[in-house]
Amino acid sequence: MIDYHVHPDFSQDAEGSIEAYCERASELGLEEICFTTHYEPDPARRDCEEVHVNGCAQPVDSDWPDAYFAALQAATAKFPSVAVLAGVEVGYEPGLEGIVSDFLRRYPFDFVLGAIHCLDHIAITAGQELDRFKVEYMDQGPEFVAERYLHHLRAAAGCQLFDCLAHLDIYRKYVESLYDQRFGATIDSLLPSVLDFVAQSGTGIEVNSSALRRGNAEPYPALRILKLARDAGVQVFTVGSDAHRPADLGKDLETAVQALEDLGVRPARLRRRKLMPAARIPR
Numbered sequence: 001m002i003d004y005h006v007h008p009d010f011s012q013d014a015e016g017s018i019e020a021y022c023e024r025a026s027e028l029g030l031e032e033i034c035f036t037t038h039y040e041p042d043p044a045r046r047d048c049e050e051v052h053v054n055g056c057a058q059p060v061d062s063d064w065p066d067a068y069f070a071a072l073q074a075a076t077a078k079f080p081s082v083a084v085l086a087g088v089e090v091g092y093e094p095g096l097e098g099i100v101s102d103f104l105r106r107y108p109f110d111f112v113l114g115a116i117h118c119l120d121h122i123a124i125t126a127g128q129e130l131d132r133f134k135v136e137y138m139d140q141g142p143e144f145v146a147e148r149y150l151h152h153l154r155a156a157a158g159c160q161l162f163d164c165l166a167h168l169d170i171y172r173k174y175v176e177s178l179y180d181q182r183f184g185a186t187i188d189s190l191l192p193s194v195l196d197f198v199a200q201s202g203t204g205i206e207v208n209s210s211a212l213r214r215g216n217a218e219p220y221p222a223l224r225i226l227k228l229a230r231d232a233g234v235q236v237f238t239v240g241s242d243a244h245r246p247a248d249l250g251k252d253l254e255t256a257v258q259a260l261e262d263l264g265v266r267p268a269r270l271r272r273r274k275l276m277p278a279a280r281i282p283r
């Protein structure tokens with residue numbers, strides 16, 4: 001089993017050192033673990049975002065990746081049975097392409113997730129910002145918000161900075177339930193063309209099992225979206241637990257892998273942002 005979405009304590013909302021996760025990975029017999037700490041570079045959210053190094057908060061644009069890569073290298077030496085990969089989960093909004101591209105050029109990442117965590121600088125994935133979201137967006141209506149989310153998703157694929165889009169239908173977490181069925185109807189009508197665009201961009205999609213830990217029957221994205229994506233021609237799919245503590249490492253990944261196998265797809269593995277062979281199951 002492999003886990004391609006893991007937050008060590010470099011992420012401000014996560015606990016557990018890189019070493020603690022690797023210990024857990026050894027216990028579980030995981031073959032590969034790709035750390036994907038948060039990188040949230042939006043200058044408009046400078047007051048909300050930080051990175052932690054040895055428990056100390058540092059600005060997102062500081063040299064924290066030096067400590068991150070050093071810790072990954074130390075773990076690689078200490079846990080030879082686990083392949084330890086260097087990844088990052090980039091919080092993307094249109095307009096951040098230059099900052100993100102400069103950042104990614106500076107460091108030898110194996111894997112880069114692009115995530116829509118915010119709409120117009122307000123988090124849609126954090127419960128503590130939900131009230132702010134409601135103030136800004138409830139009057140806008142379900143169609144507007146659904147379209148805005150898909151606009152961001154399309155831009156994330158179009159910028160071609162990311163290997164995979166993280167938790168593609170994360171609006172299921174908080175946003176969708178704020179609205180009536182017009183939200184889902186708008187998503188359903190627009191998503192096929194967005195997925196066509198994602199496929200053409202060469203961007204992959206991750207299957208994120210954290211939805212299952214939160215009591216959902218299906219991962220992010222839902223199975224019908226995964227099938228649409230496969231049919232649209234998306235070539236790369238990864239699986240990740242989105243663990244924010246070592247106890248959640250690898251949780252429910254069998255379900256995510258099974259969802260892909262049902263579509264004739266194997267979870268992808270990457271090194272230095274290049275796909276390893278055998279991503280597809282021969283039929």
Ligand SMILES: [Zn+2]
Nearest residue numbers: 089115166167
């Ligand atoms: Zn995320």
Ligand SMILES: [Zn+2]
Nearest residue numbers: 005007089242
């Ligand atoms: Zn994450």
